[in-house]
Amino acid sequence: MQLSKYISELLYRYECVMVPSFGGFVSNKISSQIKVENHQFTPPTKNISFNVNLQQNDGLLVNHVATSLKITFDEALEMIKKEVHVWQQDLKKSPLLLQNIGQFTLENNQLSFEPIHKINYLTSSFGLSDVDANYVLRHTVATPEVEIVKKSYQKYMAAAAVVAIGVFVGGTAYVNKVKNNQEVVAQKDITAKIQQASFNILQPLPSVTLTVEKEVEQVAVDELHKYHIIAGAFKDAENAAKKVESLNAKGYNASIIGVNKWGLTQVSYASFQDKRTAVNTLNKIKREDNKYAWLLINE
Numbered sequence: 671m672q673l674s675k676y677i678s679e680l681l682y683r684y685e686c687v688m689v690p691s692f693g694g695f696v697s698n699k700i701s702s703q704i705k706v707e708n709h710q711f712t713p714p715t716k717n718i719s720f721n722v723n724l725q726q727n728d729g730l731l732v733n734h735v736a737t738s739l740k741i742t743f744d745e746a747l748e749m750i751k752k753e754v755h756v757w758q759q760d761l762k763k764s765p766l767l768l769q770n771i772g773q774f775t776l777e778n779n780q781l782s783f784e785p786i787h788k789i790n791y792l793t794s795s796f797g798l799s800d801v802d803a804n805y806v807l808r809h810t811v812a813t814p815e816v817e818i819v820k821k822s823y824q825k826y827m828a829a830a831a832v833v834a835i836g837v838f839v840g841g842t843a844y845v846n847k848v849k850n851n852q853e854v855v856a857q858k859d860i861t862a863k864i865q866q867a868s869f870n871i872l873q874p875l876p877s878v879t880l881t882v883e884k885e886v887e888q889v890a891v892d893e894l895h896k897y898h899i900i901a902g903a904f905k906d907a908e909n910a911a912k913k914v915e916s917l918n919a920k921g922y923n924a925s926i927i928g929v930n931k932w933g934l935t936q937v938s939y940a941s942f943q944d945k946r947t948a949v950n951t952l953n954k955i956k957r958e959d960n961k962y963a964w965l966l967i968n969e
């Protein structure tokens with residue numbers, strides 16, 4: 671199984687994809703930048719990093735693999751465990767390359783990660799390439815050479831030097847202004863391309879935004895149950911409450927189970943202590959109500 675394929679698919683929609691017992695891939699948005707060495711503007715992108723401490727199973731990757739391969743949650747989890755074991759064994763021998771993601775290297779029991787930059791996981795920038803920026807060469811303003819003939823001309827020469835310096839400074843300021851104007855025009859061109867860009871994923875996944883613009887009321891996480899079938903996560907707590915009312919009206923035992931580490935209020939169809947009951951209920955919900963529902967496991 672090419673587990674990297676499923677991780678890559680999730681990175682387009684999620685800011686964090688955790689691989690159980692291995693680590694988490696975290697994406698951070700980077701604004702458009704200027705490459706001074708080759709005079710180019712780069713479009714906004716997502717920078718992929720790796721955090722070895724994010725090893726818990728949040729159910730996202732397992733559920734995606736199970737849905738894609740049309741297998742059970744337990745079968746998908748077992749496949750991922752085997753793949754991670756193979757990764758760990760390969761790392762002892764040589765660097766591990768995950769297609770379209772990056773390369774891992776294990777040295778002195780320290781795991782390092784180098785991302786592959788050729789893929790832009792920011793969907794709003796899909797299809798955009800680097801833009802060449804025209805530039806203006808700065809010309810040195812020649813200073814007239816004046817031969818000092820007589821000592822009485824010294825005051826005249828000093829005045830001439832002041833005038834020459836003024837011409838040089840004025841010319842440089844003009845060149846800088848022209849260059850700045852060109853950079854502004856190029857930046858506007860990139861912004862226009864980004865606004866016109868579109869991206870389509872064959873299997874759309876629910877969008878998760880990590881940016882929190884205002885504080886979300888903190889709700890205590892349900893510690894009585896280990897397994898939660900997630901219906902959605904909301905930045906606005908009021909929308910989460912409305913979702914709970916809607917699900918309860920359908921006959922589910924819905925509730926708000928807490929606020930995750932990204933400040934999003936999570937709503938569950940139901941919560942369970944028994945894993946088998948939770949998985950069976952999840953499969954039923956995916957068939958009857960929401961095929962994007964997934965299982966959250968509190969370790």
